[in-house]
Amino acid sequence: MQFPLALAIIEDQAAIRETLHEYLCAQPEFRCVLISESVEAFLWDLPAAPAPPQLILSDIGLPGLTGIEGIPLIQAQLPDAQVLMLSVYADAERVFEALRAGAVGYLLKNTPLAQLKEHLLQVAAGGSPMSPGVARFVVQAFLGQSPQPAPAGIPLANLLPEEPLTARELEIVRGIEDGLSYKLIAERHYISLDTVRSHIRNVYRKLQVNSKAELMAQTLKRQRG
Amino acid sequence: MQFPLALAIIEDQAAIRETLHEYLCAQPEFRCVLISESVEAFLWDLPAAPAPPQLILSDIGLPGLTGIEGIPLIQAQLPDAQVLMLSVYADAERVFEALRAGAVGYLLKNTPLAQLKEHLLQVAAGGSPMSPGVARFVVQAFLGQSPQPAPAGIPLANLLPEEPLTARELEIVRGIEDGLSYKLIAERHYISLDTVRSHIRNVYRKLQVNSKAELMAQTLKRQRG
DNA sequence: GGCGGTATCGCATGAACGTGTGGTTTTGGG
DNA sequence: CCCAAAACCACACGTTCATGCGATACCGCC
Structure with a gap:
C-alpha cells in the first residue's frame, strides 16, 4: 500500500x-482529492478531481440521495474504491442495507478522529472496521439470529x-x-418541571435527538435490532 | 451498567x-475476580471467585480444552457472562467457530492494551468488538448467506x-x-397535516392512549413483554 | 337510494414540549 | 480548599401536539 x-x-x-477535512488531510497518510456535501455533488465533481479516490468516507443521512443509495453509483464510476459509511444511526436495518449496497465498514459519528484515521487505514489494509455496537448486528445476522439479551445490567442509554x-x-x-x-416525571421524582426540562435537554444533546419521539424511536430500534 | x-x-x-492482569486490573472500571491459565482451571476455581465474572477474556490457543470449546462450558455456569475471544489466529474458520460457540467478539493479540480496555467496555455496553480484519470475514459471511434471513418481523398486528x-x-x-x-408524517404520505391529526385521533381512541409518548410506551412494552 | 366505514381536509384553542438564557446548591476528587 | 460536574431551579418564546368542532368524497352493501 x-x-x-x-x-x-x-x-x-x-x-x-x-x-473531518482538516483533521484527515493534515495526516501524511491521506490526500484529500474531493470533498462533497452530497452524492450528487460528488459524482458531478468527480471528473475534476486531481486523482481518483481510493477511499470514500460517506455520511448516510444526506439530502437527496442517501449515502447508501449512492454506493452503487459511486462504485460504477470507481470500481476499485472502498466506501466506508459514517452515520449517527446505529440500527440494524441501515447497517445491513449499507453492507449489502457494498460498504466495507460502518462507523458511528461519535468515533474519535484518531480512531477514524486508524479505521480508514485498516480499510486500505483490507479490514472492515465497524463500531463495536454495529458489529453485533452483523454477528447476529451471521448467526442466523439468536438474540441473546447480552448485557446483564441493560443500559438503556445507548449503544456507544x-x-x-x-x-x-x-x-x-x-x-x-x-x-x-x-x-408526571417531575412528580415521580419530587423535582420541578423545569428541572426535568433541564435533564431532558442534556439527554437530548448526548443522544443527539430533539424530541421525545426520536428518543423513544431510538430505544425501539435498539430493542428490535 | x-x-x-x-x-x-x-x-x-x-x-x-x-x-493483561496488571493493566486491566489497574483500571477502575474492572475488578479481576479470576485469572486462570486454562479452561479447566477456570471452571475449577470459579466457585472460589469473590464474585461471578461478567466479562471473560479468553485466549483460544490453550492447553487442554481450547477457548472455543470452553465457551459452552463457561456459559453453562455463568449464563449472564459475556466471553470475548483473544487470539493470534485471524482465520475465518476459527472466527466463525468462536462466534457460533457464543463469543461476543474476537480480538487479535496485537490489539493495544488501551484499545482492549475500550473493547471490553463496549462488550459490557452491548457491543461486539472485533479486530477490523476479523470483521471482514463476518461481513462476507453475512453477505454470503440468506439475503433476508429474519429481520424479526413486524408483529404490530398482534397487539390486542x-x-x-x-x-x-x-x-x-x-x-x-x-x-x-x-x-414529516404528512410529507411522507403526501397528505395534509390535519389528516394526520385526524388519523392519530382515531388511533388514540382505539388504543386508549392520549399522547405520542403513551403510544410508543405501549409499543415498547409489547416488545419487551 | 340510503348507511356505515374509511380517508381526506379545515379551523380553533389550550396544553405540552423544545430551547435559549441565566442562575444556585451539592458533591466528589485533586 | 477549590474546581468541575452534577443536580437543581426559573423565565421566556416559539413550536408541536391533543382535541374539539365541523366538512366532503369514495366505496361496498342491503
Missing part, C-alpha cells in the same frame, strides 16, 4: 465536514455512549419510556 | 497473562386492540414509531 491514499469525503453538515448518561438522566429517560409527561 | 465490572482472564502464556387499526392508521403509527413529527 502506498501513501498518500486518495481520500474523498461526503458529508452534508458543514461543521462535521470541515472537522460517547457521553454516558448520568444516573439521574437515566431515571428521567425511563419516565419518558413509560409514556409519562414532564409533569 | 455499574462499575467495576467483574472480569476474568483465561490465558496460558504467563507473560501475556500478567500483562378491541378495535383493529386500518392499514392507513398503521402506516401513520409506523411514522410515529420512527420518531417523526406530524409534519
Whole structure:
C-alpha cells in the first residue's frame, strides 16, 4: 500500500465536514482529492478531481440521495474504491442495507478522529472496521439470529455512549419510556418541571435527538435490532 | 451498567497473562475476580471467585480444552457472562467457530492494551468488538448467506386492540414509531397535516392512549413483554 | 337510494414540549 | 480548599401536539 491514499469525503453538515477535512488531510497518510456535501455533488465533481479516490468516507443521512443509495453509483464510476459509511444511526436495518449496497465498514459519528484515521487505514489494509455496537448486528445476522439479551445490567442509554448518561438522566429517560409527561416525571421524582426540562435537554444533546419521539424511536430500534 | 465490572482472564502464556492482569486490573472500571491459565482451571476455581465474572477474556490457543470449546462450558455456569475471544489466529474458520460457540467478539493479540480496555467496555455496553480484519470475514459471511434471513418481523398486528387499526392508521403509527413529527408524517404520505391529526385521533381512541409518548410506551412494552 | 366505514381536509384553542438564557446548591476528587 | 460536574431551579418564546368542532368524497352493501 502506498501513501498518500486518495481520500474523498461526503458529508452534508458543514461543521462535521470541515472537522473531518482538516483533521484527515493534515495526516501524511491521506490526500484529500474531493470533498462533497452530497452524492450528487460528488459524482458531478468527480471528473475534476486531481486523482481518483481510493477511499470514500460517506455520511448516510444526506439530502437527496442517501449515502447508501449512492454506493452503487459511486462504485460504477470507481470500481476499485472502498466506501466506508459514517452515520449517527446505529440500527440494524441501515447497517445491513449499507453492507449489502457494498460498504466495507460502518462507523458511528461519535468515533474519535484518531480512531477514524486508524479505521480508514485498516480499510486500505483490507479490514472492515465497524463500531463495536454495529458489529453485533452483523454477528447476529451471521448467526442466523439468536438474540441473546447480552448485557446483564441493560443500559438503556445507548449503544456507544460517547457521553454516558448520568444516573439521574437515566431515571428521567425511563419516565419518558413509560409514556409519562414532564409533569408526571417531575412528580415521580419530587423535582420541578423545569428541572426535568433541564435533564431532558442534556439527554437530548448526548443522544443527539430533539424530541421525545426520536428518543423513544431510538430505544425501539435498539430493542428490535 | 455499574462499575467495576467483574472480569476474568483465561490465558496460558504467563507473560501475556500478567500483562493483561496488571493493566486491566489497574483500571477502575474492572475488578479481576479470576485469572486462570486454562479452561479447566477456570471452571475449577470459579466457585472460589469473590464474585461471578461478567466479562471473560479468553485466549483460544490453550492447553487442554481450547477457548472455543470452553465457551459452552463457561456459559453453562455463568449464563449472564459475556466471553470475548483473544487470539493470534485471524482465520475465518476459527472466527466463525468462536462466534457460533457464543463469543461476543474476537480480538487479535496485537490489539493495544488501551484499545482492549475500550473493547471490553463496549462488550459490557452491548457491543461486539472485533479486530477490523476479523470483521471482514463476518461481513462476507453475512453477505454470503440468506439475503433476508429474519429481520424479526413486524408483529404490530398482534397487539390486542378491541378495535383493529386500518392499514392507513398503521402506516401513520409506523411514522410515529420512527420518531417523526406530524409534519414529516404528512410529507411522507403526501397528505395534509390535519389528516394526520385526524388519523392519530382515531388511533388514540382505539388504543386508549392520549399522547405520542403513551403510544410508543405501549409499543415498547409489547416488545419487551 | 340510503348507511356505515374509511380517508381526506379545515379551523380553533389550550396544553405540552423544545430551547435559549441565566442562575444556585451539592458533591466528589485533586 | 477549590474546581468541575452534577443536580437543581426559573423565565421566556416559539413550536408541536391533543382535541374539539365541523366538512366532503369514495366505496361496498342491503
